[in-house]
Amino acid sequence: MIDDSLLDDPAALQRADHEHALLGLAGAGARVRNALRLAEAAGLAGLRPDGRPRTVLVAGHGAALTAGSVLEALAVTSTQIAALPPHDVTHLAHGHHGTPAFTAGLVWQLPGWAGPLDLVVLATADGGEQGLVSLAQQAYARGCAIAVIAPAESLLAEAAPQVRALPLPYVPAAPVDTEEDLRPAEADLPAEEVGALWAFLTPLLALTERIGVTQLPEGSLEATADRLDELAVRCRPDAAAYTNPAKDLAAQLSGTVPLLWADGALTAVAAERFAAMLAERAGRPALPGVLPQVLTAHRGMLVAKLGGAADPDDFFRDRVDEPDPLLLQVVLLRRAAAVEDEFTDPGYAVSRARRLADAHGVRTSDLSTAETDPLQALAELIALADFAAVYLTLATP
CATH class of the missing domain: 3.40.50.10490 (Glucose-6-phosphate isomerase like protein; domain 1)
Incomplete structure (x- = not known):
């Protein structure tokens, strides 16, 4: 059962919050703004779409697939949205750039009908999954349009130019200037960063707004960042x-x-x-x-x-x-x-x-x-x- 006294003790909540989850949630609005700014700088502003894609396939795992579900709920009816979760594990070994064992052996596969009329979005907070790199190569061979949401200088981000993909940066959480938590991390079951959803969703929606797959009210993403700030104030630890x-x-x-x-x-x-x-x-x-x-x-x-x-x-x-x-x-x-x-x-x-x-x-x-x-x-x-x-x-x- 919950200890009600802890809820009204901000210092105790901070001591218990080893992963700085409350700070991560409080920074969601700023993360949306940073992601928007970097997406525009990455070339989204100069994108000249020639009609909407038939289907948008969102490939990834965890919050990246949740972002795909949000897109499905917001998309216009003339475009289909499909999630591409990993469907197999080939091996469990450490991957490129220190990729955790959990993601190192994941495999993604394009559906047989995917082709030049479709857009494939590959989204990852790590960027070292060889399975996503292979998926990008599959999409390129099929003639699909490709966008990549991944950390700069990651394996997937480096592969993006080779498959003519639009690179959209994954904005990481702001660094926390506190004593590092020394508890060992789970390699096979790593905890996903609490604010990852907005780092995926913001560039995804900025892209789909540009190509007409979504039609949100003008300034919706910027207003959402402000709304997240307001909610962070209402839900702050020192609020009774x-x-x-x-x-x-x-x-x-x-x-x-x-x-x-x-x-x-x-x-x-x-x-x-x-x-x-x-x-x-x-x-x-x-x-x-x-x-x-x-x-x-x-x-x-x-x-x-x-x-x-x-x-x-x-x-x-x-x-x-x-x-x-x-x-x-x-x-x-x-x-x-x-x-x-x-x-x-x-x-x-x-x-x-x-x-x-x-x-x-x-x-x-x-x-x-x-x-x-x-x-x-x-x-x-x-x-x-x-x-x-x-x-x-x-x-x-």
């Missing part, structure tokens, strides 16, 4: 739990199995990201899904009352050694309209979800946004969920 929405959400999730129910395609991406952050940062399982289908998919857990307490009428049971029950918690991720109509979708599905959870004694909470700009709406949901996952981690003994 009763005024900090991320700390409040972390406290609600303590000792629960969250069911993350989204009201549409955009919020579904935020739900998937939230589940990934809870698993990665807090070591907690969470189950995302989209309304109304998720009501059927998760029905069994509600009916069975997962983790319910022992029979309250059993007066003679041993309460001393009885563990705290693990309870379900529904979190509704939604884009809140000015007036929620009881008989329209998604408003009706959300109302039905609340009634169903209440009927089975399952607590519900809201993670909602009133932003009309879809990117800013997504940024608000993701930022609040990211901070909540980190606070849940730091305040759990």
Whole structure:
């Protein structure tokens, strides 16, 4: 269970935050601005597209694939978006430029239909994966347009000119001037840097805006950077739990199995990201899904009352050694309209979800946004969920 006193102790939170995750989240807005500036300098401003690609394939792993899911939710209907996760592991050995063993043997493969009408975006925070270099060569041989998001001077960045790829820099996290954490790192299961999503998403969206695959409101990326700054202030460590929405959400999730129910395609991406952050940062399982289908998919857990307490009428049971029950918690991720109509979708599905959870004694909470700009709406949901996952981690003994 969470230690509530830790949530209101900024010094204790800082001591517990060995990976400087809170600082990484607070710097998301600045990272978006830097990525935009560097993308323009890398040649995006001079790009003269000749129509939209048929398909945009986003290849990578971790947050790079999440960025592809965001793109899919934001793209115009005339262009298909496809994620290219690694599909095989050939060996486990250290790769180029100190690539961790986990990524050294990953292999990517283009689908058979990919060709000159398609754009392949290769995204990595390391840049040393030989599998992505091989994928770039496959795409070049097929005549695909290619863009690379990778750290400067990495193996993949150096290969970009050879395959006529547009190089878009991966902006790393700002260095932290604190005593280095001396705990050994996991080579086979390395933790992904907490702000990597924005380092991938910013150049990806800047590119897709330029070629017409997305059509966001004017200045959306710049406004999103400002929105991330505002959220970092609201969710800062020295903000009391009763005024900090991320700390409040972390406290609600303590000792629960969250069911993350989204009201549409955009919020579904935020739900998937939230589940990934809870698993990665807090070591907690969470189950995302989209309304109304998720009501059927998760029905069994509600009916069975997962983790319910022992029979309250059993007066003679041993309460001393009885563990705290693990309870379900529904979190509704939604884009809140000015007036929620009881008989329209998604408003009706959300109302039905609340009634169903209440009927089975399952607590519900809201993670909602009133932003009309879809990117800013997504940024608000993701930022609040990211901070909540980190606070849940730091305040759990």
